[in-house]
Amino acid sequence: MVSKRIVKVLLKLLRVLVENSNRHVHTQFSQILHLHSVFIQFSTLFLQFEFIYTNCSVNSWGLLKRLTSPPKAIESTLGQKKPKVVFVLGGPGSGKGTQCANIVEHFGYTHLSAGDLLRAEIKSGSENGTMIQNMIKEGKIVPSEVTIKLLEKAILENENDKFLIDGFPRNEENRAAFEAVTGIVPEFVLFFDCPEEEMEKRLLGRNQGREDDNIDTIRKRFKVFLESSLPVIEHYNSKGKVRKIDAAKPVGEVFEAVKALFTPVKRGGGGPLPRGFYVTVTSLISSSTEFG
Template sequence: MIRRAISGGKFIMSKFNVVFVLGGPGAGKGTQCEKIVKEFGYVHLSAGDLLRAERAKGGKLADMIEHHITNGSIVPVEVTCSLLDKAMEDSGKQDFLIDGFPRNENNLQGWQKAMDDKTTVKFVLFFDCPEEDCVQRCLERGLTSGRTDDNEESMRKRIVTYTQSTMPIIKYYESQGLVRQIKANRPIDEVFEQVKQAFSS
């Protein structure tokens, strides 16, 4: 259900504003999203975090989500969209960073079918980071994160999935003039300077 805003004493339909945050696993999306939230007031929604939280609840979806996460494959779009939709509605806010979604053509089509009438995609923030840097970052993160997918085998699978499935989505949005590319293999503060420029342009 779309948020309602008051204008001229009347209720009007108001769409959520969305910035998709894409890049390889370990590209620094989560770190930069934390900074964006503080600087620009967006709500950060990580598709992966929502799926992991749903998995932790147990129940009929948990095993299916675990299978996809462990194998570096992509959870059915209907599940991810429903979790994102609920999180946006529950937040009571207007502006969202959606991190790690859409990850393939099926995700994109599912999003457009379910969410186009509820959201406006402002742009795509693309964190471009070399594969080996991504692997090393995730292995370091795995020492403390407790994430089952922060190991080299899962990482390599996730990178293959990203290259084959997510890069075409980035190219699609690039053709729409909606991609703002960030060189992500730099120190965190240098990366954020690029991010601030992307949000200001």
């Protein structure tokens, strides 16, 4: 250890000084001796400190830095990474996951499905598992802090800086909390617009063994989408950030429209929803919902 070596060198130097001491150097020698004693005390303290934290498996320099700097907020950690985020929204079964896989393949994004992260959390046996499972079974929205933590972890663990966040934010509280905690504002929102009958047909035929793909839960999910998720799309539409895609078309045709949004030279296929725009998902309710 460097500090031990310094102490040894200093002691050696002092011994040489004592051996060669005479009247002329005596005063200087006393001063050096005093300094030496102070130095020894300081070194001992330092060595004790180093020993305690080394044995606690904590790097003492790292610990010192942590103790002296203010606690890092999630925002600053993600703020340093500055990821590019696209929110992929749309009703259950509108084809979000299907199109995200295509975007990943062609445009190098990382796909983060909030639903998949929550299902993985259930499987991992985490303490929140049962709560998440019950919420999903009922088609309800899991508390923001749980979903945001999972998303934040997934973003930080991945080296990519471009992410598709699929199926989140699902309500205004999700949206506001995510922006407040992470400081991330999406580049744009990809909105898959699809009528209820088509989504229902797709979900009932999805065949992925999902507990929530049964008619009772599907209806609850449609209701939650209308009441809680559409306002999020409305919010981003008012900021000119929504790119709407007609998701009722076959997969290939939908992807052609998606591609145009991600290819810079061909950009212009989307664009914000015009004022007074009516979405087909509103067939879920008797009257249409107006954006803008």
